[in-house]
Amino acid sequence: MPILIFLILVLTVRALFLPGASEGLSFLFTIDWANLAHPKIWVEALIQNAWDTGAGWGLVLCYAAYMRKNEDTTLNAIMLPTANNIISLLAAIMVFSTVFSAVPQLMEQAKTDPSVLNGLGSLGTAVENGAVFSTELMQKTVFNEGNKGITFIWMPQLFKTMVMGQFFMILFFSALAFAAFTSMIAQVEVSTRAFVDAGMGRTKAVKIICVGVFVLGVPSAIWMPVLDNQDWVWGVALMLAGLFFAISVIPYGVKKFREENLNHPGSNIKIGRYWDIxxxxxxxxxxxFLLGWFAYDSYKSAPETWLHPFSSDNIYNVGTILFQWTIAIAVLMFLNKWIVRKITEHSNKLKAVEKKD
Incomplete structure (x- = not known):
């Protein structure tokens, strides 16, 4: 992770000195007020932050078992999203500067060598059809393809402008893969811990979880529409999980939770009553409100298909979200009963052994 952060800093500085970088920065920091009236942009922003910080995954329930009694939870909760958003901002500056520098050059080269458009997705198609460079073209093509297009198409364009670019490109993508792998460790541990608490051996539990994750991930790896759909469905699910986490604190007592878990003696930062509200x-x-707004907007946009999970536009509609959530909840409810029963049996066995000793 430190290598990846260092490379982002170096690449951001390099991107700022590319021709056309100022146009990219202007596009990045100019607010399109009309877009704020669309719920999807708010949902996407929240999903992005949830993915980045791990919010809504239930990681805190698992890793609380490994924390020190006097862990400064509040400080950690402030530092993580702050550092994440700073790095995200630097990455955005790097990407937008690179794209607005590389695209005009590629479009100019395409006049004599159309092959340079190969692999550029919707941008290549638009240029072949006579499109000219504009911010609208960037919005509809490059930035509409999401992170996968930006990372694997446009980052190599930045490395082409650098001394030892191939070396830095190998280092960057290796660090990116390693960061993704280490992030998976936390998510695998959440499920593994539940099986271990139920009495299963850790090695066996890890194998089962890893095989399950691999099998479920294969369709997304070989078919992009599935990847887009799964990214959207379970990204929105993080919002719902966050809602459940907030609601679950209320019966316990919001003030009591704050005083016992946040403002304990080991905390350097004390949270005020505003947190309760x-x-x-x-x-x-x-x-x-946001989930309701999104559902209503989906209905207005496609009243005949918004609830159809198998319609042609089902990648982002409400129907596919509800359909997959229902299946997942049914499976988890079944597993929850089984795991609770196993944990109880395992706990009783441990107590019986302790009594004998």
């Missing part, structure tokens, strides 16, 4: 009222109401 945020958790009890603001966060749940915002989530419910």
């Amino acid at each position: 945020i958790i009890a009222f603001l966060a749940p109401s915002q989530m419910i």
